Amino acid sequence: MSDLTLQQPDDTGHEGAAATQTEKTLSRSDLNRAWWIWTFFNLSAFSMERMQAPAFVYMMSPIMKRLYGDNPEEIKSALKRHMVFFNTEPQTGVIAHGVTVALEQQRASGAPINDEMINGIKAGIMGPMAGIGDSMIPGTLIPILLAIGISLSQGTGSPLGPIFYIIAYPVIILSISYYLFMFGYRYGMSSMRELAEAGFRRITSSFAVLGLMVAGAIGASIITLVTPLTYTSGSGASLVKVSVQTTLNTIFPQLLPLLLVVFLWWGMRRRGWPINRALLVTLLVILVGYLPGLLGSIFNIPILSAFRIF
Amino acid sequence: MQVWQAALIGLLCYLGALTTPWALGTTGGWYVLTRPLVAGFLCGLILGDVKTGVLIGIAVQGVFIALITPGGSVPADLSFASYLGIPLALVSHASPPVAVSLAVALAAIGVAAWQLLSVGNAAWAHVCDRYADEGNLAGIIRVNYLAQIGTFLLRGVLPFLVLSLGSGFAQSLIAFLNVQVPWLFTYLGLLGGALPAVGIAILLLQIAPSARLLVWFLLGWILVVFLKVPTVGVAVIGVLVALIYYWYFSRMETEPPQPQKAEA
Numbered sequence: 012m013s014d015l016t017l018q019q020p021d022d023t024g025h026e027g028a029a030a031t032q033t034e035k036t037l038s039r040s041d042l043n044r045a046w047w048i049w050t051f052f053n054l055s056a057f058s059m060e061r062m063q064a065p066a067f068v069y070m071m072s073p074i075m076k077r078l079y080g081d082n083p084e085e086i087k088s089a090l091k092r093h094m095v096f097f098n099t100e101p102q103t104g105v106i107a108h109g110v111t112v113a114l115e116q117q118r119a120s121g122a123p124i125n126d127e128m129i130n131g132i133k134a135g136i137m138g139p140m141a142g143i144g145d146s147m148i149p150g151t152l153i154p155i156l157l158a159i160g161i162s163l164s165q166g167t168g169s170p171l172g173p174i175f176y177i178i179a180y181p182v183i184i185l186s187i188s189y190y191l192f193m194f195g196y197r198y199g200m201s202s203m204r205e206l207a208e209a210g211f212r213r214i215t216s217s218f219a220v221l222g223l224m225v226a227g228a229i230g231a232s233i234i235t236l237v238t239p240l241t242y243t244s245g246s247g248a249s250l251v252k253v254s255v256q257t258t259l260n261t262i263f264p265q266l267l268p269l270l271l272v273v274f275l276w277w278g279m280r281r282r283g284w285p286i287n288r289a290l291l292v293t294l295l296v297i298l299v300g301y302l303p304g305l306l307g308s309i310f311n312i313p314i315l316s317a318f319r320i321f
Numbered sequence: 322m323q324v325w326q327a328a329l330i331g332l333l334c335y336l337g338a339l340t341t342p343w344a345l346g347t348t349g350g351w352y353v354l355t356r357p358l359v360a361g362f363l364c365g366l367i368l369g370d371v372k373t374g375v376l377i378g379i380a381v382q383g384v385f386i387a388l389i390t391p392g393g394s395v396p397a398d399l400s401f402a403s404y405l406g407i408p409l410a411l412v413s414h415a416s417p418p419v420a421v422s423l424a425v426a427l428a429a430i431g432v433a434a435w436q437l438l439s440v441g442n443a444a445w446a447h448v449c450d451r452y453a454d455e456g457n458l459a460g461i462i463r464v465n466y467l468a469q470i471g472t473f474l475l476r477g478v479l480p481f482l483v484l485s486l487g488s489g490f491a492q493s494l495i496a497f498l499n500v501q502v503p504w505l506f507t508y509l510g511l512l513g514g515a516l517p518a519v520g521i522a523i524l525l526l527q528i529a530p531s532a533r534l535l536v537w538f539l540l541g542w543i544l545v546v547f548l549k550v551p552t553v554g555v556a557v558i559g560v561l562v563a564l565i566y567y568w569y570f571s572r573m574e575t576e577p578p579q580p581q582k583a584e585a
Contacts, residue, residue, distance in 0.1 A: 049346075050345060050348060051342040051346045052342045054340045054342075054347055055340055055341070055346075055465045055466070055468055055472075056340075056449075056464050056465050056467075056468035057439060057468075058439055058443040058445060059440055059442075059443060061443070064446065065445065065446065065449050065461060068461045069461065069462050069465045072462055075458065076458075083456050084456075087453070087455075090453035090458060090461065091453045091454070094446075094449055094450060094453045094461070101346065102347065102348060145527070146389075146527055146528050149352070149387065149388065149390070150387060150389055151528060153352060154524060155556050157358055157386055158552045158556065161382060162551055162552040162553055164376075164379060165379060168371070168373065168374075168375040169372075169375065170362055170371055170375060172375065173361070173362035173375060176356065176358055176359060177359055180348075180352060181348055184348055184352070185348060188348075213567060214567070216566070217566050219537075220559070220562055220563045221556075221560060222559075223525070223528060223534060223541065224537050224538070224541035224555055224556075224558065224559035225552070225555060226387070226525060227537070227538040227539060227545070228541040228544065228545045228552045229383075229521065229552060230517070230518070230542060231541070231542045231545035233379075233386075233517045234383070235514030236515045264546040264547070265542070265545075268515070268518060272521050272522050272525070275522035276522040279523070279526050280532075285396075286519070289519045289522060289523070290516070293512070297508065297512050298508070301507075301511060305504050305508075
């Protein structure tokens with residue numbers, strides 16, 4: 012992909028083309044319309060086969076009309092060019108859309124840009140942006156905002172938490188999305204490399220730090236896993252029943268949930284459990300801890316009852 | 322449940338579906354309306370018990386706190402968890418942990434609905450191809466609207482029918498089971514309390530590129546359990562730590578030192 016720099020129109024080639032084709036321009040409202048269409052329709056005709064391609068064409072429609080409005084052949088070739096597979100994180104992946112619009116404009120103005128180049132650049136951006144977007148938006152931003160919302164309503168059931176989330180998320184994400192779209196448009200191709208070199212990985216790993224700390228806080232406050240297990244200590248008259256959970260709480264509160272999370276994480280990461288397997292494991296962990304006590308209470312077997320872990 | 326209540330909840334389920342454009346696309350639909358926290362609140366409003374709705378919403382939200390849908394593969398279907406699980410739990414007076422178990426089961430069933438839709442919609446892509454050959458831009462734009470038919474049937478009409486016809490049945494079933502097999506609900510309650518662990522583990526899997534980064538997760542956990550810092554407080558501390566990390570440490574980790582800078 013190193014030859015992608017070709018899309019920067021070199022002066023001589025550009026002047027040659029400009030003799031036959033006039034410089035095409037796009038207005039701010041064309042760009043705004045394209046972004047709004049995408050924001051609403053990004054998954055509306057989603058299918059496993061072509062994913063977001065129909066929405067991408069719809070997004071390009073005001074651009075195509077402005078650039079090629081008087082030329083049905085150009086419209087036809089643009090439609091075919093953009094009906095190819097497209098998929099990215101819909102809210103942050105719009106960098107790809109901005110860049111594509113910029114390329115399409117340069118192409119219409121006579122720059123030597125062909126279909127393969129446009130689709131190569133689109134595909135080159137949509138992949139990384141899908142990964143980065145997924146880990147930043149549903150992976151970090153949404154859990155943080157939800158955690159704040161949960162903490163505003165936890166215990167009381169107050170509507171404040173949901174209302175906070177309903178307002179905060181769209182405002183934050185739409186600002187980011189609009190900025191990224193325009194960013195992509197302004198800088199065209201070179202932006203992506205510049206941004207990548209400016210340390211995309213540094214940004215994501217810093218986001219991961221924030222996301223992980225919040226994940227720890229959420230986990231510690233929403234998972235419930237306690238044991239009714241007791242043991243006896245002392246002898247004779249000073250015999251006392253001690254609750255295991257009370258002892259655990261003095262040493263490390265919420266230790267059982269932490270162990271469960273780490274166990275599930277280990278299973279998914281090292282053993283490659285799919286999510287359903289993780290759910291099943293949780294089901295079994297609870298069942299194994301609960302079953303002896305249950306059987307003990309049904310059949311009145313004290314020894315079994317004592318083995319009840321949860 | 323009244324017919325108008327079932328209809329409103331069915332409508333919300335449709336508006337919040339992953340593929341519905343009307344509520345600001347995925348932003349306002351999937352990522353807002355269909356989050357269980359929000360769905361619990363809205364279902365509570367419709368069914369006349371906001372407080373219980375929000376509490377159930379919070380409990381269900383715990384499991385799905387970090388649901389990521391990479392490449393359109395939906396691991397758990399939030400639409401049915403939020404707009405079937407939560408209202409059914411509400412009308413049956415189920416406890417929040419029992420509601421969690423119910424929602425998780427419906428989320429698993431709903432994945433089939435999603436797969437049906439995302440495979441079936443491929444037919445629309447072929448219609449688009451034909452329009453592209455004809456240079457028919459308006460046709461492709463129209464497909465973006467026509468593809469809503471499937472989503473509406475699956476996410477609006479189906480939940481409406483289930484809720485209006487089935488909520489009485491679900492209600493009496495849960496009441497019956499509650500009396501006959503009370504241990505089942507004790508078990509479901511325990512399970513519902515522990516299930517958010519899966520959600521948190523998935524989140525860890527998604528955002529921790531290396532196992533060493535788990536120290537940050539432990540730090541957040543410890544701030545809560547030992548120092549009793551509220552979640553919002555941890556988020557604020559997290560922002561500061563992330564900035565410190567970005568300015569002073571991340572460069573070391575991601576960029577190896579330049580050899581020419583090395584001095585003897």
